[in-house]
Amino acid sequence: MKRVLAYLNDAVLRAYVALQVFAATEPVRLRAALTSAVMVLAFAFPSISAGLAERVGYVGAVALPILVGESARKKVTPATGDDEA
Template identity: 80%
Template sequence: MNRLIAYLNDLSLRLYVRLQLFAAQEPVRLRASLTSAVLALAFVFPSISAGIAERVGYVGAVALPILVGESARKKVSPVDE
C-alpha cells in the first residue's frame, strides 16, 4: 500500500512540474486550454452556469499573464544589443 501511495505522490509531483513548465513556456495556450475546459464543463454539467464559467475564464485570462507574464514578455520582446 505504501508503494502505491508513493507512486501516486511521485506521479502528482511530476504532473505538477510539467504543468509549471508548460505554463512558463506556453502561457497563451494554457490560458486557452483552461478556458475551453471550463466552458466544456459548463456544457456537460448544466448546473455550472455560464456566469461562473465566464468568471473563471476572466480570472484565468487576468491571473495567468500576471503569474508567468514576465517570462513570456522576455520571449517576445526585442533584445537590446
C-alpha cells in the same frame, strides 16, 4: 500499500512540475485550454452557470499573464518601428 502511495505522490508531483513548465513556456495555450475546459464543463453539466464559467475564464485571462507574464514577455521582441533597410 506504501509503494502505491509513493508512486501516486511521485506522479502528482511530476504532473505539477510539468504544468508549471508548460505554464511558463506556453501561457497563451494554457489559458486557452483552461478556458475551453471550463466551457466544456459548463456544457456537460448545466448546473454550472455560464456566469461562473465566464468568471473562471476572466480570472485565467488576468491571473495567468500576471503569474507567468515576465518569462513570456522576455521571449517576445517588441516592435521598435526602426526598420533598418
